[in-house]
Amino acid sequence: MDEYDVLIVGAGVVGTAIGYGLAKRGRRVAMLDDSSYPFRASLGNQGMVWRQPKGYNHRPYANLTASAVESWAAFADELRDEVGIDCAYQRTGGLSIASGPEELAGLTRAMRALQSHFTSGGCEFEIYDRSKLTTLYPSIGDEVPGAIYTPYDGICNPLALLKALHHAFKARGGDYVPASRVNRIEALAGGGFKVFVEHGERAYRAAKVVLAAGLGTLKLAQALGASVPIKPNRGQILVTERLRDVNLLPSNILRPNQSGSLLIGASSDDVGYDTSLELVASANIANRALRIFPWLANVRVVRMWSALRIMTPDGKPIYQELPGARGVFVATCHSGITLAPVHAHAVAEAIDRDTFGGELSPFSMERFDV
Amino acid sequence: MNELASGDETNTDLAIIGAGPAGVSAARLARRLGLQFMLIDEQTKVGGNVYRNCLANLDGSGKIAEILGSDYRKGRHQMAIESLSEDNYLPGSQIFSLSRTGTIALKRSGQIQLINARKVLIATGAVERPTPCPGWELPGVMSVGAAQTLLKDAHAIANGPIVFAGSGPLLFLTVIQYLRMGIVPAALLLTGPYFGRQSWLGALRALTSHPSRIGKGIRWIIRTALSKIKVYTEVEDLRIKGHERVGSVSFRSRNRSVELPAEHVFLHEGVVPNTALSMAADCQHVWNAEQVYWAPVINDSGRTSQLDIYVAGDSARILGADAAPLSAQLAVLSIATDLAVLTRADMIQQSKPLLKDLRGEVRIREFIDRTYPPPVRTMEQLPDETMVCRCEQVLARDIRALADVQCTTLGQAKAFTRCGMGPCQGRMCGLTVATILAHATGCDIESVGYYRMRAPIRPVSVAELATMNSQENFSILGLQK
């Protein structure tokens, strides 16, 4: 039976980033990936590397996000040096475009609150009023009062990121084991764990286990006596045909991708584990986008995705050792793209050293016990 | 807004998607049983692919009827259907969404329409198996089905040296049709295995149940042999060459290298079920390992894992045009029973002769399948530079490289290479990529899985999508109460 220092359950962007970080630190790491394709959030997102306005009501999260975004360029370089894959990170600047005056007021309030967390600067933003916005986008919708512009926000290719992390994990000696859904984790008398995989009765031994299985983490943690409060939230994205003359900043409405398509999103529906596409949600996304950018009328949608975000009660990540299951760690969030550098460095280090201090300490589940 | 705009019109019992032999047969029976139905089709005339444009082509004394052949002429009877009207027939409609509960969204003459059907029968027929080889993306290379479509719809034929390549009855049929017009293609390249003993035994067996059809096959072979067409057998390593357009083909035949000039190349390696709609509606699919295709899981009546969705004809399983009306009628009988228009006893009784005839069709099909096995080895051995995904220009070597990161599912391959992300949503590459990936990683093709086909099944504009939120801009037919 295979024996590892760390066994990671889940090979999406969170799991692979942590796995890569641990392998880089010299640990023997195995990463188990189940074969359940539909719930794969890593493949169903827009690839935003984004700050605004995350953490406006939660200083530690604001700081964590800022530190992730500031180190993203270096992280992309690191991956390119490791495995020659370009994550196409671009610090383009970002917009949150308001559909109406109330929304603009709300966005402004949030950004002011966010800015208050950064007393020594580094959280600039500009309020574009309608006249400024129309110099940027002359044919913007009539009802749009303005937008918030942030210079540090940007985009990457999330599929390239996942691919790069997989390659980097392997290059550093990690063992990737696909088609392996974990169905039981057993604590061993002398320390460490035995992890069982269904349909094949394979098992692996590891000193530590990391649960980074997105929504799959729920059941696994429960079996270990811990309750991790995560819920699915469905988001749909519309993907257009490839276009030219696309000079658009990524925004809350859409982002252009590397191929010249526009990713238009995103909805937010509580429908349990249902990833079937709903026309209602698609129609709503199309409607909102059309009111902001009327010229989208004659642009064709060629694909749609639906993916499940992993939502904690406050929307902020959970990073900690499971209470009552020492040696088992949980890492879950809904911003796995933005936070990738943090996962590869700080979170990997925390797991390695069994201690979640500094910027990670506020992200334990204890904050939910009021 | 949390709801699509709605009205309070009457129900439609049954939406039949596709107006080929299965769909039209289903509509006839539905009418006889008194079921309210809506026959929805992408084309502007009934016929599907096999009987494309048959009502016009068989009307009068045009030569086209002779050229197309006796099977095609069956269309006059098969496609006859009375009193189709705006109330029950929607030609020229592109369906872009089908939900598991029977809600259909379609585009027709620039308008979006929503249909809520209590039951849906998918009868969209077959599509050709993708036939990749180096250079297949050059203009001038088409499928044999394209040659058929051009002949039936536009009465158009290819000019210049024409090369036919591949395997399967449709390949022979098209060659025969060209010969009937006095056009001798430059060459017929047969990629299938030489006719072995197993095929002849199967032929004998099928001959006893359907002598006329095997006789026809034998007549085709003789006609081809007697014409001046050059026939090459055991063709391997087919490559299509040209600058901006087809110029020539090269291949090996029985270990001899050959190069021939060509202005058009028609390829064919059999047909597979069109599963776009059944997959989009989240029906379960099963891998047919002998025939190397995914097909919807169905019971004897064609009901899928989604209780309100049925599949009939070649969209369920490749059995051909004569079997299509049989499976379509079985489905309608079951649907009528679901809707309490028919008793279970009557359904069972009326199904019996249909099931018997269907079994005969299955035997014929087994013979054809054995004679023309799917080209798995060819796909596994495609040269590295073959463009397996035409839309995103992904090469065979890019798929093989995925073995380095133990990428073992088609979904992951799609994420890492973009194969399957283009406009065709994997229709032209799925089976090829799955075969190559399975071969490169040592997995079986079934576990590699398939692309998650989903809406929009046909592209739809942002404005068209947005209109589904607005009351005035579309009409609903048959809203479920």
Place this chain on the structure above:
Amino acid sequence: MFSLIDLCAANAVGVYLDGEPVQAPARISVAAFLLMHSDQPMRHSPVNDEPRSAFCMIGNCYECLVEIDGHPNQQGCLVTLTDQMRIVRQLRRPSVFSKGGRDE
């Protein structure tokens, strides 16, 4: 190129191809018309500009994408010619501002 074996379509229609007026048989698809009109490709691939033309003619391959009456990326094999139809071969990706939108 393809040629007609008979005049199945009695009435010719007048259409515009890349801006030029052309007579065409009625009741055939846009893709069929293009195949009979010339050997020029129907479009260039938006990925790397390679020439492409119809492959399957039944709406499965999405190679016959042309602009019809101002709407880009239409499958020519699924659209029947009508009088005065404006067909433009897609040698570049459609502009995000197609159909007369103002350039930004």
